[in-house]
Amino acid sequence: MLAWIPFLEPMNALQPWWYLLLIPMAFGISMIYKALNEDNFLHYWRSVLVMTTQVVLGITFLAIGIGLFVQLIIPLATQP
Amino acid sequence: MLGELPRMMPLSTNNMPTPPPQNPANLNIVNALLGWVLPGLGHLTLGHHRRGRYIFLGVLFMIVTGVFVGGIDAVDHKNDSLWFMAQVCCGPIVIAIDLATQFFIVEAPIEKRATLVGLSHVNEIGTLFIAMAGLMNFVVILDALQAKRNTDFERRGKELEN
Numbered sequence: 001m002l003a004w005i006p007f008l009e010p011m012n013a014l015q016p017w018w019y020l021l022l023i024p025m026a027f028g029i030s031m032i033y034k035a036l037n038e039d040n041f042l043h044y045w046r047s048v049l050v051m052t053t054q055v056v057l058g059i060t061f062l063a064i065g066i067g068l069f070v071q072l073i074i075p076l077a078t079q080p
Numbered sequence: 081m082l083g084e085l086p087r088m089m090p091l092s093t094n095n096m097p098t099p100p101p102q103n104p105a106n107l108n109i110v111n112a113l114l115g116w117v118l119p120g121l122g123h124l125t126l127g128h129h130r131r132g133r134y135i136f137l138g139v140l141f142m143i144v145t146g147v148f149v150g151g152i153d154a155v156d157h158k159n160d161s162l163w164f165m166a167q168v169c170c171g172p173i174v175i176a177i178d179l180a181t182q183f184f185i186v187e188a189p190i191e192k193r194a195t196l197v198g199l200s201h202v203n204e205i206g207t208l209f210i211a212m213a214g215l216m217n218f219v220v221i222l223d224a225l226q227a228k229r230n231t232d233f234e235r236r237g238k239e240l241e242n
Contacts, residue, residue: 011150018201021145024175028138035130
């Protein structure tokens with residue numbers, strides 16, 4: 001980690017925590033999307049945060065749902 | 081039945097309504113090109129100052145985060161050519177990163193290259209960040225192509241005051 005050169009070398013310390021990068025990705029996408037679609041920029045940052053939360057929660061619930069489906073329902077369905 | 085058909089149909093098409101001619105002058109081609117050169121610049125030159133600033137901040141945030149996580153190897157037109165097609169919509173910034181990749185990584189000796197090339201999740205996520213920025217900027221460019229001039233919130237506010 002100490003020998004890591006930012007922006008030149010990949011940040012390998014994030015390998016186990018890669019899924020947390022969903023949060024900045026959702027934030028960046030929300031920033032651009034709301035910049036295009038927002039009429040009233042007075043509440044721009046609030047609407048960005050709301051959209052970020054919606055995206056993160058949506059993907060989290062989707063991941064939980066798919067996880068449950070793969071771990072519980074498929075083994076039940078494939079039991080003889 | 082078939083014999084009645086020609087009587088029911090008009091013989092000439094002169095009376096048919098013609099579609100309104102499309103005016104190519106309504107497309108802001110120069111602004112769309114500027115939006116590719118620097119994300120948000122197309123909207124800035126259209127008078128959408130806030131929109132342009134926020135677009136620039138958003139696209140830059142995603143590019144910087146992508147390079148921060150995945151290193152400059154997150155942009156590589158030789159090994160990730162399909163991803164590069166999405167990434168290049170961000171404009172010359174991405175081309176500059178790709179040139180840096182070719183200069184620093186491809187030309188480097190193998191032991192140096194091992195530390196610079198991203199592997200597994202960080203490489204994937206870094207590449208994805210910049211590709212998402214490119215795809216979002218493509219939407220921004222399409223918006224700049226057909227946006228009306230001076231319809232930004234602050235301009236509208238000034239018009240209402242007047």
